[in-house]
Amino acid sequence: MRFVKGHGTENDFVILPDPDGSLDLTPALVAAICDRRAGIGADGVLRVVRSKALGRDADPEWFMDYRNADGSIAEMCGNGTRVFARYLVEAGLAAPGDLSIGTRGGVRAVHLGPSGDVTVDMGAPEVLGESRALLAGHPHDGLGVSMGNPHLACAVTEPVAGLDLTRAPSYDTAFFPDGVNVELYRPLGPGRIEMRVYERGVGETRSCGTGTVATAVAAAHAEGRDEGTWEITVPGGTLTVILDGRTSFLRGSAVLVAEGELSLSSLR
Numbered sequence: 388m389r390f391v392k393g394h395g396t397e398n399d400f401v402i403l404p405d406p407d408g409s410l411d412l413t414p415a416l417v418a419a420i421c422d423r424r425a426g427i428g429a430d431g432v433l434r435v436v437r438s439k440a441l442g443r444d445a446d447p448e449w450f451m452d453y454r455n456a457d458g459s460i461a462e463m464c465g466n467g468t469r470v471f472a473r474y475l476v477e478a479g480l481a482a483p484g485d486l487s488i489g490t491r492g493g494v495r496a497v498h499l500g501p502s503g504d505v506t507v508d509m510g511a512p513e514v515l516g517e518s519r520a521l522l523a524g525h526p527h528d529g530l531g532v533s534m535g536n537p538h539l540a541c542a543v544t545e546p547v548a549g550l551d552l553t554r555a556p557s558y559d560t561a562f563f564p565d566g567v568n569v570e571l572y573r574p575l576g577p578g579r580i581e582m583r584v585y586e587r588g589v590g591e592t593r594s595c596g597t598g599t600v601a602t603a604v605a606a607a608h609a610e611g612r613d614e615g616t617w618e619i620t621v622p623g624g625t626l627t628v629i630l631d632g633r634t635s636f637l638r639g640s641a642v643l644v645a646e647g648e649l650s651l652s653s654l655r
């Protein structure tokens with residue numbers, strides 16, 4: 388079957404056009420596609436399917452069926468939504484400008500700007516409360532935030548480049564019964580943050596859209612506010628997050644870099 392490869396600030400995805408929902412996308416197939424040696428390699432898969440084919444008749448025409456690299460399902464993916472929108476427009480399935488995309492986390496309004504940036508209305512963040520992660524034996528206190536999917540955003544004082552993210556952080560499984568994405572962030576000055584992330588179902592990635600929004604929420608919360616604009620630098624680039632007290636916006640680049648034919652029989 389045809390595939391397209393794309394990324395948003397180096398959070399990379401294999402896009403599988405499956406308009407009628409006929410593909411049997413098992414966790415094992417997703418893991419095989421995302422394998423960086425035996426497959427295409429990616430942080431996740433974006434299946435492009437008509438909402439109607441899934442019985443989601445009230446949703447917009449296109450549904451983003453997002454899967455993590457280990458085959459697990461997540462409620463939402465911010466960078467994935469931006470790359471998905473780029474694909475819809477470049478494939479001629481949606482007009483440039485404003486469009487809506489169905490996700491498990493709800494309908495997301497997207498704007499494709501003339502400069503190449505893609506902005507998503509990520510919805511209202513939900514503050515879950517304080518919790519703690521253990522990273523390479525070191526405790527890190529943070530703020531739990533739901534962006535549809537669960538996050539724990541922990542402030543650190545040292546440069547994030549020096550943190551050991553080679554192993555999964557441990558966390559309070561009673562607080563996060565469905566697992567959690569852990570962000571480590573360092574404020575650099577007004578509206579500027581650097582961040583790294585260990586994603587549930589993936590491992591360390593070079594960017595995480597929902598994670599940057601959760602980080603902005605935690606940074607704002609620490610200052611007793613819920614509004615502002617942040618430039619958040621991740622290993623794969625820089626994303627802009629805007630909080631207006633009601634909703635949140637994520638803005639950044641989204642590019643398609645390759646397309647080809649996937650041998651499903653070999654991968655299976």
Ligand SMILES: N[C@@H](CCC[C@H](N)C(=O)O)C(=O)O
Binds near residue numbers: 455460463537592598
């Ligand atoms: N990279 C994504 C988040 C993907 C889902 C996450 N790993 C989870 O399991 O919740 C983003 O850009 O938001």
